[in-house]
Amino acid sequence: MRTLTKLTWVEIKLFIREPMVVVFTLALPIIFLFVMGGVFGNTPNPEVYRGVGAMNYYMPSYYGLVMMAIGTVALPLHLAGYRERGILRRLRASSFSIWTVLGSQLLVSAIIAILGSLLVTVLGLATYSPDLPENIPQLIGAFFLGVACFTSFGFFLGAVLPSTRAAQGIGLILFFVMMILGGAGPPPEVMSNVMGFIGDITPLRYVILTLQNAWLPGPDFDWYTSASLVTAGITVVSALLAARFFRWE
Amino acid sequence: MTSIISVQNLRKTYGKIIAVADISFEVAQGEIFGFLGPNGAGKTTTVECLQALRDPDSGKISVIGLDPLRQAQELRRRIGSQLQESALPDRIKVWEALDLFASVTDKISDWHPLLEQWGLAEKRKSSFAALSGGQKQRLFIALSLVNNPEVVFLDEMTTGLDPAARRVAWDLIRAVRDRGTTVVLVTHFMDEAENLCDRVAIVDKGKIVASDSPQGLIASYATGVRVLFSTDKPDLAFLEKVSGVKNVTRRGDRVEVEGSGPLLALVAAALVEHDIVPPDLRVEQPSLEDVFLKVTGRAVVD
Numbered sequence: 001m002r003t004l005t006k007l008t009w010v011e012i013k014l015f016i017r018e019p020m021v022v023v024f025t026l027a028l029p030i031i032f033l034f035v036m037g038g039v040f041g042n043t044p045n046p047e048v049y050r051g052v053g054a055m056n057y058y059m060p061s062y063y064g065l066v067m068m069a070i071g072t073v074a075l076p077l078h079l080a081g082y083r084e085r086g087i088l089r090r091l092r093a094s095s096f097s098i099w100t101v102l103g104s105q106l107l108v109s110a111i112i113a114i115l116g117s118l119l120v121t122v123l124g125l126a127t128y129s130p131d132l133p134e135n136i137p138q139l140i141g142a143f144f145l146g147v148a149c150f151t152s153f154g155f156f157l158g159a160v161l162p163s164t165r166a167a168q169g170i171g172l173i174l175f176f177v178m179m180i181l182g183g184a185g186p187p188p189e190v191m192s193n194v195m196g197f198i199g200d201i202t203p204l205r206y207v208i209l210t211l212q213n214a215w216l217p218g219p220d221f222d223w224y225t226s227a228s229l230v231t232a233g234i235t236v237v238s239a240l241l242a243a244r245f246f247r248w249e
Numbered sequence: 250m251t252s253i254i255s256v257q258n259l260r261k262t263y264g265k266i267i268a269v270a271d272i273s274f275e276v277a278q279g280e281i282f283g284f285l286g287p288n289g290a291g292k293t294t295t296v297e298c299l300q301a302l303r304d305p306d307s308g309k310i311s312v313i314g315l316d317p318l319r320q321a322q323e324l325r326r327r328i329g330s331q332l333q334e335s336a337l338p339d340r341i342k343v344w345e346a347l348d349l350f351a352s353v354t355d356k357i358s359d360w361h362p363l364l365e366q367w368g369l370a371e372k373r374k375s376s377f378a379a380l381s382g383g384q385k386q387r388l389f390i391a392l393s394l395v396n397n398p399e400v401v402f403l404d405e406m407t408t409g410l411d412p413a414a415r416r417v418a419w420d421l422i423r424a425v426r427d428r429g430t431t432v433v434l435v436t437h438f439m440d441e442a443e444n445l446c447d448r449v450a451i452v453d454k455g456k457i458v459a460s461d462s463p464q465g466l467i468a469s470y471a472t473g474v475r476v477l478f479s480t481d482k483p484d485l486a487f488l489e490k491v492s493g494v495k496n497v498t499r500r501g502d503r504v505e506v507e508g509s510g511p512l513l514a515l516v517a518a519a520l521v522e523h524d525i526v527p528p529d530l531r532v533e534q535p536s537l538e539d540v541f542l543k544v545t546g547r548a549v550v551d
């Protein structure tokens with residue numbers, strides 16, 4: 001337990017010291033918040049954004065974006081780099097268990113996601129006056145489900161991607177595809193069928209739908225059971241694959 | 250003397266490569282035990298099997314009474330490891346690494362003295378990437394000791410250290426042993442093995458080809474003495490008749506006389522008698538290096 005706390009604390013400091021990761025997880029969502037907020041404001045239009053104001057749509061989406069950046073960029077890069085450079089081996093030789101190593105990453109992911117989402121919340125509320133979340137307990141549930149999903153997905157990528165280069169390349173592609181097509185970019189209603197389809201097979205779509213339904217008011221936005229089940233499914237499958245393919249060296 | 254490490258018929262292959270063919274040995278509590286051997290002999294593989302970092306194909310290993318296959322975690326917690334190749338995150342600070350690795354043990358472990366001892370006090374706030382090669386190496390040695398291990402494995406501990414730092418490292422390792430830790434050391438340095446190790450095993454092609462104290466090895470494998478000098482006189486046949494001389498070899502001006510007994514005095518007398526007074530006449534006593542070359546069958550390369 002002491003080892004887990006120590007490792008988590010060190011890993012948080014290392015996370016903050018890694019500029020590329022900080023840009024993707026903490027800075028980009030905020031940049032998007034200001035760009036999209038500045039362009040679209042928060043006036044509802046029945047044609048797009050599920051019929052709600054753009055900012056009401058995007059606030060929960062950017063929670064998802066933070067988590068997704070952790071799962072596609074931060075974690076795979078971190079784990080593949082640790083393996084490639086022999087850091088995992090070094091940790092293992094000193095009796096750090098797989099549960100300590102991955103557990104600390106899970107905790108770091110949760111903490112960074114909370115931090116990033118708080119930033120989005122504070123800055124978003126201060127500038128574009130979106131509605132406050134309607135159902136806080138549901139939002140918290142959706143939030144941690146999303147964190148679990150993308151942490152697990154990041155473990156999976158980190159386990160199967162053989163090198164830092166591969167993690168960088170594939171992680172960035174996944175990041176941009178998911179960001180644009182998965183629900184944190186243009187409204188899904190304006191996309192072509194192909195784009196819509198690709199968006200539908202990204203985990204981000206389901207994480208965002210679950211978050212949005214918890215956030216948005218009204219009978220159209222009850223807890224999104226099917227989306228949350230898909231999210232949970234991705235979490236479990238990724239975790240199993242990660243456990244299956246995890247290598248120390 | 251009780252054995253703290255016992256290895257019987259260890260074998261480890263990588264596909265067709267036989268890294269360790271068949272190795273058995275015992276290490277006593279409180280000993281400094283060294284492995285010497287050419288590149289690729291299987292030293293690292295052997296000690297990593299002992300540290301539960303590789304699974305052997307066959308053989309029986311017991312380290313502090315634990316089986317690396319079944320009690321890996323407990324074993325790793327109680328031993329110290331300095332690996333031949335490893336790294337830390339670039340941006341971790343020296344003190345953070347020590348503090349982190351100290352947390353694996355339940356024993357009271359104060360890492361501050363290690364900073365001083367291993368010359369890292371000034372660098373405590375430097376990040377790993379900013380350390381020099383030798384400083385990184387010293388940090389890894391410090392990390393291997395930070396959990397107060399019962400046995401510490403040091404794989405090429407002084408590689409990359411300057412001569413002064415090597416001497417300091419030897420003293421510190423002796424002090425660690427004096428506090429009761431058993432030390433298993435892999436090295437390429439003959440002087441390190443000779444100075445530091447109570448016993449040495451010479452490994453070649455995955456087998457132990459000789460094992461004893463350094464003095465014991467020298468006594469049983471390298472009995473000869475060598476006398477060396479240079480001269481431009483062509484005819485040295487008279488040296489063959491000097492009592493005790495076994496072999497005279499010549500490369501250009503440099504002459505090497507091998508033999509036994511009071512070789513230096515006899516050779517010197519014979520040289521003077523023939524009006525040869527080389528200014529660089531000297532004798533070389535047999536060393537561990539001679540043993541190494543002899544038992545591993547490597548040719549002497551000048």
Ligand SMILES: Nc1ncnc2c1ncn2[C@@H]1O[C@H](COP(=O)(O)OP(=O)(O)OP(=O)(O)O)[C@@H](O)[C@H]1O
Pocket residue numbers: 263266267268269286287288289290291292293294295333
């Ligand atoms: N992971 C591996 N996969 C395949 N072959 C390996 C692996 N590790 C070591 N070997 C091979 O096993 C043999 C023994 O390697 P080992 O690292 O144990 O040698 P060593 O005695 O430590 O050598 P050195 O003095 O160069 O460190 C070598 O032929 C090496 O190529």
Ligand SMILES: [Mg+2]
Pocket residue numbers: 292293294333404
């Ligand atoms: Mg080696």
